[in-house]
Amino acid sequence: MAFMGWVEKSWVAILVSQSTYGFSALDMFHVAAISVVFGMIAVLDLRLIGVAFKDDAVTDLSRQVLPWTWVAFAVAAVTGALMFTGQAVKYSGNFAFLTKLALMALAGANMLLFHFVTYRSVAKWDRGRAPLAGRIAGAISLLCWIAVVVYGRFTAYYMFP
Amino acid sequence: MRGRAEQRGIDMPQFAQWVASLPISLWARQITWLVPMMQTLHILSIGAILSAVVMIDLRIWGVSRSLGLAERANRFLPWIWVALIVSTLTGIALMVGSPRSMRDAAFLAKVYMMAAATVLTIMLPFMLRWNSGYGQKDAGALANFVGTAAFLLWLGATFAGRGRWIAGLFGV
Numbered sequence: 001m002a003f004m005g006w007v008e009k010s011w012v013a014i015l016v017s018q019s020t021y022g023f024s025a026l027d028m029f030h031v032a033a034i035s036v037v038f039g040m041i042a043v044l045d046l047r048l049i050g051v052a053f054k055d056d057a058v059t060d061l062s063r064q065v066l067p068w069t070w071v072a073f074a075v076a077a078v079t080g081a082l083m084f085t086g087q088a089v090k091y092s093g094n095f096a097f098l099t100k101l102a103l104m105a106l107a108g109a110n111m112l113l114f115h116f117v118t119y120r121s122v123a124k125w126d127r128g129r130a131p132l133a134g135r136i137a138g139a140i141s142l143l144c145w146i147a148v149v150v151y152g153r154f155t156a157y158y159m160f161p
Numbered sequence: 162m163r164g165r166a167e168q169r170g171i172d173m174p175q176f177a178q179w180v181a182s183l184p185i186s187l188w189a190r191q192i193t194w195l196v197p198m199m200q201t202l203h204i205l206s207i208g209a210i211l212s213a214v215v216m217i218d219l220r221i222w223g224v225s226r227s228l229g230l231a232e233r234a235n236r237f238l239p240w241i242w243v244a245l246i247v248s249t250l251t252g253i254a255l256m257v258g259s260p261r262s263m264r265d266a267a268f269l270a271k272v273y274m275m276a277a278a279t280v281l282t283i284m285l286p287f288m289l290r291w292n293s294g295y296g297q298k299d300a301g302a303l304a305n306f307v308g309t310a311a312f313l314l315w316l317g318a319t320f321a322g323r324g325r326w327i328a329g330l331f332g333v
Contacts, residue, residue, distance in 0.1 A: 031204060031319070036215075038208035156197075
C-alpha cells in the first residue's frame with residue numbers, strides 16, 4: 001500500500017488526476033478499446049463454442065481477429081494503468097476493480113492453456129467442431145470478458161471514501 | 162462542428178432537464194444498479210457492432226477472402242441489427258436513468274454519428290452487391306468507402322459516447 005501511495009505522487013499520476021480532461025480522455029479511449037476487445041474476442045469464442053461462424057476455419061478467424069484484439073487490449077491496458085496511477089491507493093482497495101483484475105488473469109490463463117495445449121491439434125478440427133476443451137475455453141473466455149466489463153463499470157461505484 | 166449544445170433549436174441542457182423531471186426518470190434514478198447495468202449491456206452491444214463491422218470490412222479490404230463479399234456481409238449483419246436493438250433500448254434506458262449525460266454537445270455528436278453510421282451500414286449489403294457482385298470479386302472503391310466510413314463513424318460514436326470532455330474543450 002505504501003508503494004501505491006508513492007505511485008499516486010508520481011508525475012504521471014499528478015498529470016492524470018490534476019488535469020481537467022486527463023482522466024476523461026483516458027476513460028474515453030479505455031471504454032472504446034474494451035468494446036473492441038470484447039467484440040473481437042466474442043467472435044472467436046462464439047466460433048469455438050460452436051454457435052456461430054461455423055463455416056469459417058478457426059485459424060482463419062484467429063488470424064483476422066487477434067491483431068485487433070491485441071492492439072485494442074494494449075490501448076485499454078495503457079489507459080487503464082494511467083487512470084490507476086491517479087488514485088492508486090483507492091483502486092487497490094476497490095473490490096470491483098480487484099475482481100476485474102482477477103477475472104482478466106483468469107481469462108489470460110484460460111487463453112494460454114487453450115493456445116499451448118488445445119490449439120496444437122487445430123488442424124484436425126479447424127473446419128469442424130472444436131474439441132470439448134476448446135468449447136469450454138470459448139465459454140470461459142466469453143463469460144470472463146463479460147464479467148470484466150461488468151466489474152469495470154461497477155468500479156466507479158466502489159471508490160470509497 | 163460547433164461546440165455549443167444548441168443546434169437547430171435543440172437545447173440539450175433543457176432537454177436533459179425535462180427528461181430528468183419525468184416521473185419515470187425519478188423512479189429509474191432510485192434504482193442504484195440500473196444505470197451501471199444498462200451501461201454494461203450498452204458497451205457489450207456496441208462491442209458487437211464494432212467487431213461485426215470490422216469483420217465485414219476485413220473482407221472488403223481483402224484481408225480475409227474465405228467468403229464472397231455479400232456472403233460475408235450476410236454472415237455478420239444480423240449481429241449488427243440485434244446489437245443495435247440492444248444498444249438502442251439500453252441507450253433509451255440510459256437517457257431516462259441518467260439524463261445529465263445528455264447535457265453536452267458530445268451526446269448530440271454521438272447521435273449524429275450513429276445515425277450516419279446506421280445509414281451506411283444499411284447501405285452496405287446493397288453496395289457490395291451492386292459494386293462487385295457475388296463470388297470472389299473485390300469490392301469497388303465506393304463499397305470500400307462505405308464500409309470504411311461506417312466503421313470510422315461507429316468508432317467515433319463510441320468515443321463521443323464517453324467524451325464529455327469535448328464539451329469543456331469547446332467551451333460549452
